[in-house]
Amino acid sequence: xxFEKKSEGLYALDVxxxxxxxxxxxxxxxxxxxxxxxxxxxxxxxxxxxxxxSAMCDSRGNEVVEKLTDSGKYTWKIKKxxx
Amino acid sequence: xxxxxxxxxxxxxxxxxxxxxxxxxxxAMQSVGTKNQIWAYTIIGFFTLLTVVSxxxxxxxxxxxxxxxxxxxxxxxxxYGRFCFSSAFRDLFAVGVxxxxxxxxIAMVLFGAVSAFVTATGNSTYHAAPYGWHAVIxxxxxxxxxxxxxxxxxxxxxxxGEGNVTAMLVFVSISxxxxxxxxxxxxxxxLVPNSWHESALSKGLPAEITVGDGWxxxxxxxxxxxxxxxxxSEWLGLEGPWVSAYVGSVLVGIVLPASVLLVVVYIFWYxxxxxxxxxxxxxxxxxxxxELAGYWSMIAASKRTAIAGLILxxxxxxxxxxxxGMQLKFGVQNFGSILKELGFTSGLSIxxxxxxxxxxxxxxxxxxxxxxxxxxxGWDNTHNIFFGLENGLPNPLLNPAGWxxxxxxxxAAVMALLNxxxxxxxxxxxxxxxxxxxxxxxxxxxxxxxxxxxGAFFVRVSQGDVSGWLFGIGxxxxxxxxxxxxxxWTERKMAREMAAFEL
Numbered sequence: 081x082x083f084e085k086k087s088e089g090l091y092a093l094d095v096x097x098x099x100x101x102x103x104x105x106x107x108x109x110x111x112x113x114x115x116x117x118x119x120x121x122x123x124x125x126x127x128x129x130x131x132x133x134s135a136m137c138d139s140r141g142n143e144v145v146e147k148l149t150d151s152g153k154y155t156w157k158i159k160k161x162x163x
Numbered sequence: 164x165x166x167x168x169x170x171x172x173x174x175x176x177x178x179x180x181x182x183x184x185x186x187x188x189x190x191a192m193q194s195v196g197t198k199n200q201i202w203a204y205t206i207i208g209f210f211t212l213l214t215v216v217s218x219x220x221x222x223x224x225x226x227x228x229x230x231x232x233x234x235x236x237x238x239x240x241x242x243y244g245r246f247c248f249s250s251a252f253r254d255l256f257a258v259g260v261x262x263x264x265x266x267x268x269i270a271m272v273l274f275g276a277v278s279a280f281v282t283a284t285g286n287s288t289y290h291a292a293p294y295g296w297h298a299v300i301x302x303x304x305x306x307x308x309x310x311x312x313x314x315x316x317x318x319x320x321x322x323x324g325e326g327n328v329t330a331m332l333v334f335v336s337i338s339x340x341x342x343x344x345x346x347x348x349x350x351x352x353x354l355v356p357n358s359w360h361e362s363a364l365s366k367g368l369p370a371e372i373t374v375g376d377g378w379x380x381x382x383x384x385x386x387x388x389x390x391x392x393x394x395x396s397e398w399l400g401l402e403g404p405w406v407s408a409y410v411g412s413v414l415v416g417i418v419l420p421a422s423v424l425l426v427v428v429y430i431f432w433y434x435x436x437x438x439x440x441x442x443x444x445x446x447x448x449x450x451x452x453x454e455l456a457g458y459w460s461m462i463a464a465s466k467r468t469a470i471a472g473l474i475l476x477x478x479x480x481x482x483x484x485x486x487x488g489m490q491l492k493f494g495v496q497n498f499g500s501i502l503k504e505l506g507f508t509s510g511l512s513i514x515x516x517x518x519x520x521x522x523x524x525x526x527x528x529x530x531x532x533x534x535x536x537x538x539x540x541g542w543d544n545t546h547n548i549f550f551g552l553e554n555g556l557p558n559p560l561l562n563p564a565g566w567x568x569x570x571x572x573x574x575a576a577v578m579a580l581l582n583x584x585x586x587x588x589x590x591x592x593x594x595x596x597x598x599x600x601x602x603x604x605x606x607x608x609x610x611x612x613x614x615x616x617x618g619a620f621f622v623r624v625s626q627g628d629v630s631g632w633l634f635g636i637g638x639x640x641x642x643x644x645x646x647x648x649x650x651x652w653t654e655r656k657m658a659r660e661m662a663a664f665e666l
Contacts, residue, residue: 098591
């Protein structure tokens with residue numbers, strides 16, 4: 081797991097190699113710590129986590145602004161909205 | 164071939180949010196796709212060939228073929244719907260997502276409705292299990308384990324089919340702990356209450372079964388077998404096969420509790436987000452009609468999971484019907500009789516049977532594979548109830564439920580390959596540790612509860628057996644504890660990463 085600040089307001093979370101529930105838990109924790117309007121670049125490769133992360137963002141109002149898929153590897157950009 | 168950007172999904176959140184999906188590297192992707200297709204059709208071809216060749220050797224082998232193809236369908240459904248029982252309970256507590264809890268309820272209602280027909284027409288292969296505190300405790304141990312490993316027993320099989328090495332390790336860990344747990348005595352005998360020991364001895368089991376030695380044997384014969392067996396229709400005193408099946412099992416045993424549970428899930432985990440979206444969209448956000456619309460929106464939220472649940476439920480019900488039909492056709496009640504007829508006598512239980520549930524099951528065949536291996540390596544493990552008296556230790560090539568599990572992995576692999584989702588994914592030391600610890604707990608929990616999330620929960624609830632929900636309640640408790648632990652663990656690791664920057 082790698083969580084880093086790439087620039088002001090942009091964070092990167094790499095949870096490749098992890099299976100459920102780790103990717104969704106790390107994503108939840110990262111988003112909780114971020115401020116409104118900041119962007120999280122999430123990379124994961126556990127397909128079923130994607131379903132949970134998608135639903136979690138939908139229910140909490142966080143915006144999935146981009147979804148890239150490259151043979152089993154997913155790169156999503158998530159915008160943190162107001163809590 | 165896709166190049167560049169292809170919009171797949173648009174949804175609304177304070178205006179329009181563009182969710183974009185791009186498949187990168189068109190040419191490379193196409194060759195991966197072709198390769199995947201070749202692999203997928205190779206697997207289908209292999210299973211077809213296996214069915215045809217075995218049938219042409221002897222028509223009895225169609226019995227194995229039936230298990231195989233139902234397993235294949237289960238695998239495809241599980242992978243398509245990302246159908247994981249672990250996720251159902253865990254994701255509620257961990258990230259507040261009810262997707263899988265809804266999917267499982269749908270599958271249980273459908274499975275219940277189809278198998279109620281099978282039961283009412285006298286074709287069910289199901290036998291109810293004893294209920295009591297043991298089912299709750301078993302579910303709890305299993306529940307903690309399935310959160311640690313990241314998947315339930317069936318979930319680990321389908322994820323193994325996706326090329327997930329951690330899931331394969333979970334499968335090995337469950338199987339090993341099962342095969343060991345069913346036969347260990349020694350110092351564990353000291354933990355058996357004397358009343359269980361006496362009661363076990365009084366059952367008058369054949370001398371070949373050393374029922375006074377071994378923790379699980381004494382737990383089973385001295386405790387579990389003394390517990391009552393009850394279905395909802397018996398509890399309500401319902402008479403007549405159709406009323407018992409549809410009112411007792413389906414309505415009272417599944418639909419009512421599932422609806423109430425989903426109301427609880429809606430109130431605690433879905434309602435706030437749903438009402439907030441209504442406010443943002445300028446729609447009414449109060450009143451009973453709004454709440455009903457919200458409840459339905461929760462159920463319809465993941466079509467993929469719901470569709471998988473629907474097909475899974477129907478297939479599981481049909482499976483019972485087909486296996487009973489096979490038994491009637493061949494005039495047998497257990498595949499052990501067929502094995503004897505074919506001249507295979509080794510690996511049968513004292514009763515002349517092998518494990519042949521007649522419906523979807525996961526863990527017993529896993530225990531048998533590894534138990535068989537241990538036996539060949541010199542461990543005399545046939546004097547216990549599990550292998551010696553009930554399930555036998557047949558050659559894995561002739562294990563009917565084993566064919567189902569292999570095909571389940573194959574079905575999941577085919578679905579994953581055809582959707583470009585198959586990927587060899589190696590494990591890490593951390594995940595391997597959770598897989599081994601969690602898998603061991605799942606093995607122990609599934610023996611205590613006489614089944615896993617499928618055999619002890621999904622099937623039993625769907626058949627109107629009181630013990631099913633008890634195992635489920637235990638799983639919820641175990642999942643809650645597992646999530647609490649992982650929350651702490653995740654927080655700790657995040658804190659370490661965040662030490663490098665200000666947030």
